[in-house]
Amino acid sequence: MSRVLAEGVDAGVAAHYGDPFREQRYLAEDVGVVDRSNRGVIAVPGADRLSWLHSLTSQHLEALPAWQGTEALVLSPHGHVEHHFLVGDDGETTWLDVEPGTTDALLGYLQKMVFFMRVEPADVSADWAVLSVIGPRTGEALARLDVALPSEPYRLAPLPGGGFVRRMPGSGADLLVPRGQKDAVIERLGAPLAGIWAYEALRVADRRPRLAFETDHRTIVQEPEWIPTAVHLEKGCYRGQETVARVHNLGRPPRRMVLLHLDGVSEELPVQGTAITLGRDGRPVGFVGTAVRHFELGNIALGLVKRNIPDDADLWVGETRLAVDEPVVSKT
Known part of the structure; x- marks a missing residue:
């Protein structure tokens, strides 16, 4: 093979x-x-591990049962997504598996937040x-x-x-x-x-976002629809929570994730981060995330576009015309 x-x-x-x-x-x-x-894989043993992670992340973790998992995010003080990871707890250790290349940054943040808590986060990749x-x-x-x-x-x-x-x-x-x-x-x-x-x-x-592919430095949790998979709306007191609550309660996020069909004229798939424009040479209204060749759907991509862009808009990425699939049903 x-x-x-x-x-x-x-x-x-x-x-x-x-x-x-x-x-x-x-x-x-x-x-x-x-x-x-x-x-990357980060192990977090220690008696305070769940309450400690609960205080630092977007997910409700303090009462996570043994042999249960979930997803979670670390946000910036302004509510922008910095880290996404999968969680699993075996009753003694909480395991975080994270995007390639992000282990050092996430571990560095966690280690700075240990203070007097009984936890010992470590890179065990x-x-x-x-x-x-x-x-x-x-x-x-x-x-x-x-x-x-x-x-x-x-x-x-x-x-x-x-x-x-x-x-x-x-x-x-x-x-x-x-x-x-x-x-x-x-x-x-x-x-x-x-x-x-x-x-x-x-x-x-399946329209599942990936950190640094369908996100940028301005992404908030509602844009790639990380609620409720990685965000618990009934907890507070974590970094960035004010932005999450404000957008959820008072308004809609400035951008939304969409599934895009590419016209197939070009054999080249657009590079992640390439601007999506309104009209062939028009103004930028978003960016392409992950572009792939699907065995049934053809050339498709996820993209983040401005919320007010209609589904039938004349969208392009370079020389390739885009068609928006049925919109993701909002979970918020």
Whole structure:
């Protein structure tokens, strides 16, 4: 099997294994395994870990049960998104898996906020790896590891060799495994490998935002619709909470995330951050996030555009015309 390595942010894992469209079909119609071991992993042991993380993040964590997970954000004082991560707690340690390249910055912030709390956040990326098992037959693959797929999204189950499986929304699960056992776990799962291109194509089609792809330095939580998956509206007293509450209660966010269909005239996909314009040479009204080639939908992308731009507007990115898919239903 030919493996082509990804570049840029996702360097270190496979972009594809020779046939990206077939790999997408595995994930959509059967089951496949995606190596996402380039993600960072931060372990937070200590008696105060949940109340401490509760005070620092957008999520309600202080009463998180053992073997439960969720998503969370760290915001700037003005409410702009700085970090996004997945959470899992095994009763003794809270595990955060984070976007590639953001581990040092997030850990640095957490360490500055320890004060007298009984917590010891540490970068354990060298010891632990993230795998994603995705598809309708995920449960069958996990059974080969002698573990059942948890019944609810974000629920965790321990893996026999250490680590855990966390069910994700939709038909899939993330595994946190000892890095030295990664290859053995993949072999035991008995499912075909799919690259990060396939994973990203399905993510875009599902309209799931990714930090630094569908966000910039001005992004607030309502724009990529991170409520309620990563933001709990009934908690306060965390950095940036005032902006979250004000926008939720008094007005609409200045931008919204949309799914875009590209006209297909150009074979080149637009680069993340490329301006979306109103008219071919018109004024900028947003930017492209992740652009992908989807096995059924063709060339598509997520974009962040001004809230007042209608869905039938004449939108372009460079020489490529865009069509907005049905808008995301607001959760706010």
